[in-house]
Amino acid sequence: MKKIFFIFLFFVISFKNAYSLIKVDITRGNLDPLPIAISPLHVDSKSEKLSLFDTDKLGEEISKVIEQNFRSTGLFNPLKKDSFVQKPDIAHLKPRFEDWRLIKAQALITGKVLIKNKKLKVEFRLWDTIASKEMIALSFTTTPPNWRRVAHIISDKVYERLTGESGYFDTRIIYVSETGPKDRRIKKLGLMDQDGYNVKYLTLGNELVLTPRFNPANQLITYMSYFKNMPRVYLLDIETGIQEVVGSFPGMTFAPRFSPDGKKIIMSFAKDGNSDIYTMDLKTRIVEKITNHPSIDTSPSYSPDGKFICFNSDRSGIQQIYVMRSDGTQVKRITFGTGLYGTPVWSPRGDLIAFTKVRKGRFYIGVMRTDGTGERLLTENFYQEAPSWSPNGRVLVFYRETKSGTKGEGFSAKLWSIDITGYNERQIKTETDASDPSWSSLLSK
Amino acid sequence: MRFNKALRSLFIVLFSTLIISACSTAKKAADPLKNDVYTGTETVEYLANGVPDRVFFATNKFNLTTAARDTLRKQATWLRKNKKITVTIEGHADERGTREYNLALGERRANSAKDYLMTYGVSGKRLSVISYGKERPVNPASSPLAWSQNRRSVTVKAN
Numbered sequence: 001m002k003k004i005f006f007i008f009l010f011f012v013i014s015f016k017n018a019y020s021l022i023k024v025d026i027t028r029g030n031l032d033p034l035p036i037a038i039s040p041l042h043v044d045s046k047s048e049k050l051s052l053f054d055t056d057k058l059g060e061e062i063s064k065v066i067e068q069n070f071r072s073t074g075l076f077n078p079l080k081k082d083s084f085v086q087k088p089d090i091a092h093l094k095p096r097f098e099d100w101r102l103i104k105a106q107a108l109i110t111g112k113v114l115i116k117n118k119k120l121k122v123e124f125r126l127w128d129t130i131a132s133k134e135m136i137a138l139s140f141t142t143t144p145p146n147w148r149r150v151a152h153i154i155s156d157k158v159y160e161r162l163t164g165e166s167g168y169f170d171t172r173i174i175y176v177s178e179t180g181p182k183d184r185r186i187k188k189l190g191l192m193d194q195d196g197y198n199v200k201y202l203t204l205g206n207e208l209v210l211t212p213r214f215n216p217a218n219q220l221i222t223y224m225s226y227f228k229n230m231p232r233v234y235l236l237d238i239e240t241g242i243q244e245v246v247g248s249f250p251g252m253t254f255a256p257r258f259s260p261d262g263k264k265i266i267m268s269f270a271k272d273g274n275s276d277i278y279t280m281d282l283k284t285r286i287v288e289k290i291t292n293h294p295s296i297d298t299s300p301s302y303s304p305d306g307k308f309i310c311f312n313s314d315r316s317g318i319q320q321i322y323v324m325r326s327d328g329t330q331v332k333r334i335t336f337g338t339g340l341y342g343t344p345v346w347s348p349r350g351d352l353i354a355f356t357k358v359r360k361g362r363f364y365i366g367v368m369r370t371d372g373t374g375e376r377l378l379t380e381n382f383y384q385e386a387p388s389w390s391p392n393g394r395v396l397v398f399y400r401e402t403k404s405g406t407k408g409e410g411f412s413a414k415l416w417s418i419d420i421t422g423y424n425e426r427q428i429k430t431e432t433d434a435s436d437p438s439w440s441s442l443l444s445k
Numbered sequence: 446m447r448f449n450k451a452l453r454s455l456f457i458v459l460f461s462t463l464i465i466s467a468c469s470t471a472k473k474a475a476d477p478l479k480n481d482v483y484t485g486t487e488t489v490e491y492l493a494n495g496v497p498d499r500v501f502f503a504t505n506k507f508n509l510t511t512a513a514r515d516t517l518r519k520q521a522t523w524l525r526k527n528k529k530i531t532v533t534i535e536g537h538a539d540e541r542g543t544r545e546y547n548l549a550l551g552e553r554r555a556n557s558a559k560d561y562l563m564t565y566g567v568s569g570k571r572l573s574v575i576s577y578g579k580e581r582p583v584n585p586a587s588s589p590l591a592w593s594q595n596r597r598s599v600t601v602k603a604n
Contacts, residue, residue: 181585182582182585183581183582183583183584183585184581185580208580210544210548210580211544211545224548229575231548231575231576252548252552252575252576254545254548254549255545255548268545268549270548270549270552270576272556273507273552273553273555273556273557273560274553275549275552275553296546296549296550296553298545298546298548298549299543299545299546312543312545312546314505314546318505319505319542319543319546340505342542342543342545342546343543343545356543358541358542358543361541382587383540383541385543385544386543386544401540403587404585404586404587405586405587406586406588407585407586408585408586411585435544436544
């Protein structure tokens with residue numbers, strides 16, 4: 001990423017946990033989105049001018065990004081700016097709550113930016129307009145190219161305050177960008193902010209790349225590549241662009257993920273028709289065999305505490321989901337419904353496993369408790385698979401493919417997201433077709 | 446009178462039965478799928494005269510049909526005659542499954558073919574295996590016929 005270095009200093013002006021009337025419940029589908037007013041941030045007139053962007057418009061642009069974040073949750077209703085009566089600088093100092101209540105706002109975000117010594121200083125406040133109180137006041141400093149992240153960080157702080165859950169806006173999604181005819185697809189690794197901006201392609205498309213995943217520290221990616229016609233798991237450093245093959249396995253390795261502490265890669269290794277799950281320690285390079293069974297064992301996923309692994313196995317005759325201890329012992333099957341199950345992913349909250357289910361020719365994305373009970377199917381489609389969790393364990397991103405005609409016409413692959421309540425299903429816009437999405441953790445912790 | 450009526454009814458019943466049974470045994474237009482395995486030749490290429498380059502599988506399966514074994518025996522004969530040739534056996538799956546499992550399934554299918562060739566005297570050193578999962582369909586359509594054509598293991602000359 002182009003940003004090399006940014007400073008993050010949180011000066012807490014005041015952080016009131018005072019009782020307020022505003023609380024957004026995200027555990028149910030919210031049919032009554034909370035009206036929130038996001039005032040354009042005031043740009044301090046002493047700000048230096050930069051060639052990077054139009055400094056005068058910066059405050060407004062930041063508020064637009066925040067607005068889009070909240071709109072995408074389906075839980076908030078950002079109000080139209082032309083109805084705002086108070087100017088950004090005054091609103092930030094002392095809002096006239098009656099004015100904001102008049103347009104039905106229940107919450108108000110105001111802020112101020114100053115560009116000085118090539119740094120971007122940000123201040124923002126969250127107000128409860130019903131109770132006429134300040135709820136959060138925070139300030140921080142970063143570099144100007146990070147202005148979109150400023151909006152995402154403000155969004156996360158406000159979201160957290162209003163819902164009681166941590167946010168997911170200051171995150172990125174790694175995915176496979178697809179172009180070309182269906183039988184000769186060109187695939188590249190794509191990296192973007194969760195709102196679809198700042199797209200970067202990390203590989204050239206000369207060889208097939210599949211199923212990328214982030215490591216917890218967010219600057220390494222693991223993925224599978226057909227480089228030199230040898231399908232293997234690779235590591236890619238986002239900062240340097242350097243790619244290296246993982247281990248020296250004498251056969252196909254695939255389905256790679258990182259362990260929660262980022263120290264190991266867990267993956268499948270296929271040899272003589274059998275696929276088992278292996279780990280490799282990235283420092284010591286020690287390889288451990290975790291499953292030992294003539295069935296296909298793949299799509300492993302660690303629990304967030306690193307103690308358990310859920311995975312996909314057809315040892316019962318058909319694809320099902322199993323849970324085992326991370327040393328491979330105590331393998332237990334957890335899915336028993338009709339149909340087949342695949343792509344299990346353990347929620348970062350530890351409470352649920354998301355999965356793909358295929359039944360009677362239809363594909364479902366669903367969640368279940370980690371013992372297999374409480375199965376809930378969230379969405380059904382002709383073809384969709386591979387859910388990935390937002391860092392707060394409340395939203396899933398996955399991909400869908402459409403039916404194609406006799407020559408492959410009409411085919412498209414797109415990224416979609418859905419809340420685990422089953423609500424707010426929406427497409428994530430990408431420049432090209434896309435598949436295999438994986439959500440990073442919060443970039444700032 | 447009654448007897449005539451009865452006889453007539455009998456004839457109608459017999460006649461109808463003949464027609465119905467004739468219809469049910471009449472051949473349908475050549476159905477290229479048998480037990481969910483593609484049996485046609487549309488997508489088949491040839492390594493040499495009379496030596497088809499591929500075998501097909503049922504959904505989620507990797508076992509060889511009688512037709513598959515027949516094809517592979519022909520490949521083995523050809524490989525034993527042409528000792529310098531090495532091949533790559535590609536394993537493929539249809540699009541109706543999860544991506545990672547399909548990579549493993551493709552590898553399984555390729556190894557089914559490889560193992561069979563080895564039992565017919567071809568050295569394993571001449572046979573390398575690669576799986577493409579569902580990434581390289583030969584037929585891009587979304588239909589049961591296309592999917593059956595894509596569930597395949599293809600032997601490709603490597604040198």
